[in-house]
Amino acid sequence: MDERIIKNLVILGGGTAGWMTAALMAKVLGKSIGITLVESDKIGTVGVGEATIPPIINFNQALGLNEQEFLQATKGTIKLGIQFEDWYRRGESYMHAFGTVGKNFPFCDFHHFWRRSKLGGNDSSYWDYSLNYQAAIHNKFAPLAQIKGTNLPGLSYAYHFDAGLYAKFLRQYSEGKGVKRIEGTVQDITLRSGDGFVESLLLENGATVAGDLFVDCTGMAALLIDKTLGVEFEEWSKWLPCDRAMAVPSAGSRPLVPYTRSIAHAAGWQWRIPLQHRTGNGIVYSSRHWSDDDAREVLMSNLDGAPLAEPKLIPFRTGRRARQWEKNVVSIGLSSGFLEPLESTSIHLIQSAATRLIKSFPHRGVKPEEVAEFNRQSRVEIERIRDFIILHYKVNQRRDSDFWRDCEEMEIPAALADKIELFRRTGKVFRNYDDLFTEAAWQQVMIGQGIFPEDHHSIADSLSEPQLEDLMHSLKTLVDGSVKSLPDHEQFLFGQKSR
Structure with a gap:
């Protein structure tokens, strides 16, 4: 068994996942290990994760971030819950409000x-x-x-914020704590003989980045966990029928409400997220029930301000990696799986995975028992979140479209x-x-x-x-x-x- 001390952590990919992971690792383990993040400005991020849930408060506090500076830097607003409109029946709404109700x-x-x-x-x-x-x-x-x-x-409470600005804010924080950022695109990946662990990344500019433990934050590309190590993907489309999203920013409107809106439509739902400088909008839908043109028409006709860009199409598969940690690669963010943002859990899953990795951080080599427990915890977590999201679809009482009837009738x-x-x-x-x-x-x-x-x-x-x-x-x-x-x-x- 390899008993070499884990000294060098390499995070492949930036964005929200990469920089949240780097920031927490630097804060907690920065004096014990070297941390390198490899990213390329040429590779875009999904960048629609703008709503969070209350545990983000704990994350920011753990880093020692000043809330005022954070809100200013990310154009953030406060979030007290998610208002669900037309989910139960058309014309009716309710809120999943954070905190307790009554006594x-x-x-x-x-x-x-x-x-x-x-x-x-x-x-x-x-x-x-x-x-x-x-x-x-x-x-x-x-x-x-x-x-x-x-x-x-x-x-x-939690926050709405610009995910791109949050990543930029955390990059500055992380580099200030010693994280080394390398600009570059991966050309090849070297595996260690004998055990198939990732040994190093070869970049297009000829540089080699070696590490003992790697974090895959390459989004849906899943360059290490999938393309290199071949960890299979468990799909959940039989329970969560939406498989596409379209996102577009629009000019902000007043007042800035302190909650997210989720508005159900005939074959999916639309989000509306108020930021200080703009509104984040998107529509999540089933391609079996709507064409892309159908979705675009509904989205663009339901903005509360002028569009600031062309809608961005995001195909996705709902599900998870069979193993979030494989050999010496831990997948965090979209590389580890995807759940639609109905309950704003994407950023939280990054936070919890990074926290879990710190708690399970290997010292003298990667131990299979530690990997197994990490994978067990990550599986239980995402499956329970999945079930909560399925709940919204299953208990609808809309009878006005095939989509909603199919959801109400599906096996869960x-x-x-x-x-x-x-x-x-x-x-x-x-x-x-x-x-x-x-x-x-x-x-x-x-x-x-x-x-x-x-x-x-x-x-x-x-x-x-x-x-x-x-x-x-x-x-x-x-x-x-x-x-x-x-x-x-x-x-x-x-x-x-x-x-």
């Missing part, structure tokens, strides 16, 4: 109390009790860790089917310790798309009718009062900028 009780989530109150005549929406939702629709934001005068959690993974049926019958949903999405996230999508549970937890019957009414009224009053005291989203962004 969770020991052994029993708040929505059980809400359900009981609905049966008693309460006509309020579930989202009346979501601080994040109410702040989002009123365009309010300020960092708020706790609702004043209570032990109830405050706002949970057994674990997901069980989860939906458990919630439908009992109102209960359980989160595994390593699930990305919380119980509140699952509850919002299922309730938002028309599943009103047949029953509630018996703990919800422990309150008298007056006590239940007082609970619901008090929580709504707390949420409304807290939102009223918040500054406008744009005041937070641009007031902060001018200080």
